[in-house]
Amino acid sequence: MFDVVEFRKEFPILSKKVNDKPLVYLDNGASSQKPISVIETVKNCYKNEYANVHRGLHYLSNIATEKYEAVRDKAVKFLGATSHEEIIFTSGSTEALNLVSYGWANQNLKSGDEIIISTLEHHANIVPWHFLRSRKGVKLVWVDPDEKGQISFDMIEPKISSKTKMICITHMSNVFGSILDVKKICKECAERGIITVLDGSQAVVHLEIDVAAIGCDFYTFTGHKLYGPTGTGVLYVNKKRIAEMIPFIGGGEMIKNVSKENVTYNQSPFIFEAGTPGIAEVIGLGAALDFVQDLDRQAVLKYEMAISEYARTELDKLDWLVKHCFHKDNVAIFSFSMEGSAHAHDIATILDANGVAVRSGHHCAQPLMNFIGVPATCRASLALYNTEQEIDTLIQSLKKCKKLFG
Numbered sequence: 001m002f003d004v005v006e007f008r009k010e011f012p013i014l015s016k017k018v019n020d021k022p023l024v025y026l027d028n029g030a031s032s033q034k035p036i037s038v039i040e041t042v043k044n045c046y047k048n049e050y051a052n053v054h055r056g057l058h059y060l061s062n063i064a065t066e067k068y069e070a071v072r073d074k075a076v077k078f079l080g081a082t083s084h085e086e087i088i089f090t091s092g093s094t095e096a097l098n099l100v101s102y103g104w105a106n107q108n109l110k111s112g113d114e115i116i117i118s119t120l121e122h123h124a125n126i127v128p129w130h131f132l133r134s135r136k137g138v139k140l141v142w143v144d145p146d147e148k149g150q151i152s153f154d155m156i157e158p159k160i161s162s163k164t165k166m167i168c169i170t171h172m173s174n175v176f177g178s179i180l181d182v183k184k185i186c187k188e189c190a191e192r193g194i195i196t197v198l199d200g201s202q203a204v205v206h207l208e209i210d211v212a213a214i215g216c217d218f219y220t221f222t223g224h225k226l227y228g229p230t231g232t233g234v235l236y237v238n239k240k241r242i243a244e245m246i247p248f249i250g251g252g253e254m255i256k257n258v259s260k261e262n263v264t265y266n267q268s269p270f271i272f273e274a275g276t277p278g279i280a281e282v283i284g285l286g287a288a289l290d291f292v293q294d295l296d297r298q299a300v301l302k303y304e305m306a307i308s309e310y311a312r313t314e315l316d317k318l319d320w321l322v323k324h325c326f327h328k329d330n331v332a333i334f335s336f337s338m339e340g341s342a343h344a345h346d347i348a349t350i351l352d353a354n355g356v357a358v359r360s361g362h363h364c365a366q367p368l369m370n371f372i373g374v375p376a377t378c379r380a381s382l383a384l385y386n387t388e389q390e391i392d393t394l395i396q397s398l399k400k401c402k403k404l405f406g
C-alpha cells in the first residue's frame with residue numbers, strides 16, 4: 001500500500017503556506033516538487049564532490065565524473081536501454097527533441113519527405129519540425145486525437161504514404177493525461193520503415209518505461225517533471241540510429257582532436273554533449289531516478305488511478321465546468337474551463353488566492369487549443385503527493401470562482 005501521508009514528508013516545500021493557505025500544488029505537469037534526497041544530493045555535490053567532469057585527473061574531478069556517469073547507468077536501467085551510448089544527457093526534452101531534428105532528421109530526410117505529427121504535441125515536439133520544414137522542405141502531416149484524447153495506430157495509418165519517414169508523437173498528453181499505445185504505434189511504424197520519436201516528458205512520471213519493449217528509435221524525457229532538478233533531460237537513441245546522427249552543438253568534450261584544419265569526434269554519447277554539462281543537476285537527477293525506482297511502482301500506479309478517479313468524479317459534479325477530454329483511462333491531468341464566464345487566468349488567480357496552484361494558458365500546445373476550440377484552459381495536474389483532501393480544496397475554490405463570475 002502506498003502511504004501518501006508519509007510520502008509527503010519527503011517534500012519540504014509541501015508544508016509551505018501560500019497566501020495564508022496551505023499550499024495545494026496541482027501544477028505538476030509543468031514541474032514537480034523535489035524530495036529531500038534530490039535536494040541533499042545536489043547540495044552534497046557542491047559541498048563535497050564538485051569539480052568539472054571528464055577532464056581533470058584530480059581527486060574531485062574523478063569523483064564528480066564517477067557520480068555523473070553513474071547516473072547514465074541509472075538512466076539505462078530506468079528506460080530499459082541496452083548501453084550507455086544510447087543515453088544522451090540534455091537540458092530537457094526541448095533540447096533532446098531539437099537534437100533529434102538537427103542530429104538525425106536534418107541528415108537523413110530530404111525535401112518532400114513526410115513527418116507525421118500529432119495535434120496533441122507540446123511545442124517542443126512541433127517547433128523543431130517546423131524548423132526542419134524550413135531548412136529541408138519536409139512536409140508535416142497532422143493527426144488529430146479523438147474525443148478521449150487518444151490517437152491509435154488506426155488513426156495514424158491513413159496518414160502514412162510512401163513518403164512518410166518519421167513520426168513524432170507524445171507518449172502521454174500534457175493537456176488531457178491520455179496515454180497512447182506507443183508500443184503498437186512503434187511496431188507498425190517499424191514494419192513500414194518509419195522512424196519513431198516519442199516524447200515521454202509526462203509518461204515517465206506515471207508509467208514504467210521500457211524502450212526496448214516499446215521498440216522506438218528515440219525517446220525523450222525531462223528531469224524536472226520527474227522530481228529531479230531543472231536543466232536535466234535524457235534523449236534515448238536506439239543503437240541502430242547512433243551512426244546516422246551528426247552532432248548539433250560543437251565545443252569541448254565532444255571531440256577527440258581539434259586542429260586548425262580538422263576535427264575528429266568523440267563517440268556517443270559524448271559527441272552529443274558539447275560543453276560543461278549541468279553536473280550537480282545531473283547527479284541530482286540520479287537521486288530522482290533512485291527515488292522513483294525505489295517506489296513500489298505498482299502500488300503507486302494504483303494510487304494515481306484512484307486519486308485521478310476521485311478528481312474526475314468530483315470535477316464531473318460541477319456541471320457548469322467545461323471539461324476537456326475527461327475519460328476514465330486518462331491519468332493525473334485535468335483540463336477545464338468556464339466558457340462564457342471566467343477566463344482561465346481568472347480561474348487560476350482565484351484558485352491561487354485559496355492556495356491552489358494550477359496552470360492556466362495554452363500549455364505549450366496551441367495547435368491542440370485550436371483543435372478543441374478554446375484559447376486556453378486551466379489544468380490541474382497531480383503528482384504522487386496529492387491527496388483527496390487537496391482535490392476537495394480545488395473543488396471548493398472552483399465553487400468560489402463560480403460564485404464570483406456567475
Ligand SMILES: *Cc1c(COP(=O)(O)O)cnc(C)c1O
Binds near residue numbers: 092093095174200224
Ligand atoms: C514539459 C514538456 C516538454 C518540454 O520539457 P522541457 O523541460 O521544457 O524541455 C515537452 N513535452 C511535453 C509533453 C511536456 O510536458
